[in-house]
Amino acid sequence: MPHDRHAVGHSDADVLLHAVTDALLGAAGLPDIGVLFPNTEEVNRGRDSADMLRLAYDRVVAAGYRLANLDAVVHAQRPKLSPHKAAIVDRVAAILGVEPSQVNVKAKTGEGVGPVGLEELIEARCVVLLEQIKT
Ligand SMILES: Nc1ccn([C@@H]2O[C@H](COP(=O)(O)O)[C@@H](O)[C@H]2O)c(=O)n1
Ligand SMILES: C[C@@]1(CO)OP(=O)(O)OP(=O)(O)OC[C@H]1O
Numbered sequence: 001m002p003h004d005r006h007a008v009g010h011s012d013a014d015v016l017l018h019a020v021t022d023a024l025l026g027a028a029g030l031p032d033i034g035v036l037f038p039n040t041e042e043v044n045r046g047r048d049s050a051d052m053l054r055l056a057y058d059r060v061v062a063a064g065y066r067l068a069n070l071d072a073v074v075h076a077q078r079p080k081l082s083p084h085k086a087a088i089v090d091r092v093a094a095i096l097g098v099e100p101s102q103v104n105v106k107a108k109t110g111e112g113v114g115p116v117g118l119e120e121l122i123e124a125r126c127v128v129l130l131e132q133i134k135t
Helices: 015-027 049-062 082-096
Strands: 065-075 103-108 123-132
Touching: 015 049, 015 065, 015 082, 015 123, 049 065, 049 082, 065 082, 082 103
Parallel strands: 065 103
Antiparallel strands: 065 123
16 A cells, blocks of 8 residues: 555564464464564564565464454554555455455544554554364
């Protein structure tokens, strides 16, 4: 999405995909993204977060779970996410190989105050519901 700022990270710093990744891993009782993909390893420099999300979800499935649905919120003063929400949902669903109806993405400004409102950072939170894969 075009913007005059960018997030800083060791990987590609995709805040939303990292939140989704950590929520999936956490719900399955697995180690977090920083343990699976340490920021001390060169292989993870500039790494595509979609790739990490895919691998993390493979771990979740291997642990016996699959996604029922997820709900994420991006806290960002700018840019406006609304025009892009459907594309973001479709992209997250495609990465995970699930239906777009299983993915919900919301956005909140910081109402102009605090680190989000002053555009010092953006953050994302995500909750997921997993179901056990019946064997
Ligand atoms: N980066 C953002 C932030 C918010 N929105 C949408 O704007 C509406 C109002 O947001 P408030 O934080 O003032 O409640 C709301 O519908 C958000 O989804 C956005 O698109 N992009
Ligand atoms: C995934 C990693 C890999 O470098 O990426 P970062 O962009 O540093 O993102 P963050 O979520 O702060 O920490 C986890 C890192 O291990």
